[in-house]
Amino acid sequence: MKYAICNETFEGWDHARVCYAVSSLGYTGLEVAPFTLAPLITDVSAARRGELRRQAEAAGVTIIGLHWLLAKTSGFYLNTPDADVRQKTGDYLAALAQATADLGGNLMVLGSPLQRNLLAGTTREAADDFTLDTLGRTLPTLEKTGVTICLEPLGPVETNYLNTAAHAVALMAKLGHPNVKLHLDVKAMSAEDAPIPDVIRANAGHTFHFHANDPNRRGPGFGDTDFKPIFRALKDAEYDGWVSVEVFDYAPDPETIARESIRYMRECEP
Template identity: 40%
Template sequence: MYLSLCNEVLRDLPFAEQCRVAAALGYEGLELAPFTFDPETPHELPAAKRREIRQIAGDHGLSIVGLHWLLVAPRGLSVTTSDVELRRRTVDVLHNLVELCAELGGRVLVHGSPPARRVEDAESPDAARANLVECLASVGEAARKAGVVYCIEPLAPSETALVNTVSEAVAIVKEIDNPALRTMIDTSAAGRAESEPVDKVIRDWWPSGCLAHVQVNDRNRRAAGQGEDRFGPILRALRDVGYEGALSAEPFIYEPDGPTTAAVNAGYLKGLLEILKEET
């Protein structure tokens, strides 16, 4: 396991400075929010900009883990809508983001974006789910061809009524049956949505082969180490199930500021990872 930072935590800084700060704090990867590079049409970033992003990250010794916050821009998209044309445009954007992820050297895309998966955008909850599955099947096939993994993210009920638990996400993954379409753990969302502790959810579901990625933040939506959640059992569970990927920090509240939030998260998790090494 290694530390990754979701770059919007440092969004007020130029990208090169984001990379410098992240590397100095001990992060080995960045997970990118496309809207931080273009607030209108990030799926259309020109080839030169894509090369520049990858080069800058590499120059600082950072890998691009992947993309998240996929449907912030363009505005008004939906994977649940009964508007067939809008759904088609949304899928087109997601196909382009899959391509963007691959060109940046990323390995995973995380599909959260609760405003773009509203049950209310369809005539019924069943219709909303069916529309989501249709979209995910198409984007999952694009991911397979691009050599990346596309993850539907379970989110807390306060954010969306559609796909709240890992079990609900796994059901969709199994229904589509494409190894490039999987799900993941967001520790904050899981801590608010699951009936079992997050470490038990990991132990119960990781052996299914349907999970592929981890984002870490406290249930209070701040960084790991900035709340009451204890991540030792979570990291131990991930170690025990054989997870060797990124621990992508995705806090939503930056107090007192982004760089300090990133520093607290890095220091806290690096300490826990050292403890795990001593246990082995």
């Protein structure tokens, strides 16, 4: 397994300090939330992007990509009927893809539930068309940079749109582009009708990235979820991407979360 962890776990820490800390704990990848760098990714200069990449590499860590792409922003929306907003959103996703490449990564996780809830009067079918239109505007930059955008199904507690892996795969099929893939998240999959290992196996070949966490919003091993069958399913699916720890509850502290999560995951490896 290739283990990464999301940088917002280390809230308030300097980037270089985060990189050395996660490296010392056994992680080789770091996943970055853009809002930890600046209000907008376009505010991060080329020089600063280069510096962030060099700091990670000096610590023995790869910045694998970005997530929380639209979090803490305004004016962007994935599936709005407003064509101007879709253009603006597509342009910003393209800017995020360029930043991902500049930082040394090759993936972006499209979660951002607040920027994709169905708007009043918009059907799911219409929202699908609007989503595909927005994503279509990013494709030239994805191709140029070699970055893959990963659609992240999320449970109905978080959003009322794109709740299942099957819906994400259907969107991918309509778009038909190799740089648009599936992201799976343990917490989110807990809301699916099928058991988590079955969802993983059913989507072998579609999944490009994976988040490890517990439905209680904490790290792997900090709740009741047994990761042994989950990791067995990943192996059965021949998944060779990153397993990235993403938490939403930062107690007791970042180092304990990071240390105990990777210890538990290694115990669960088949």
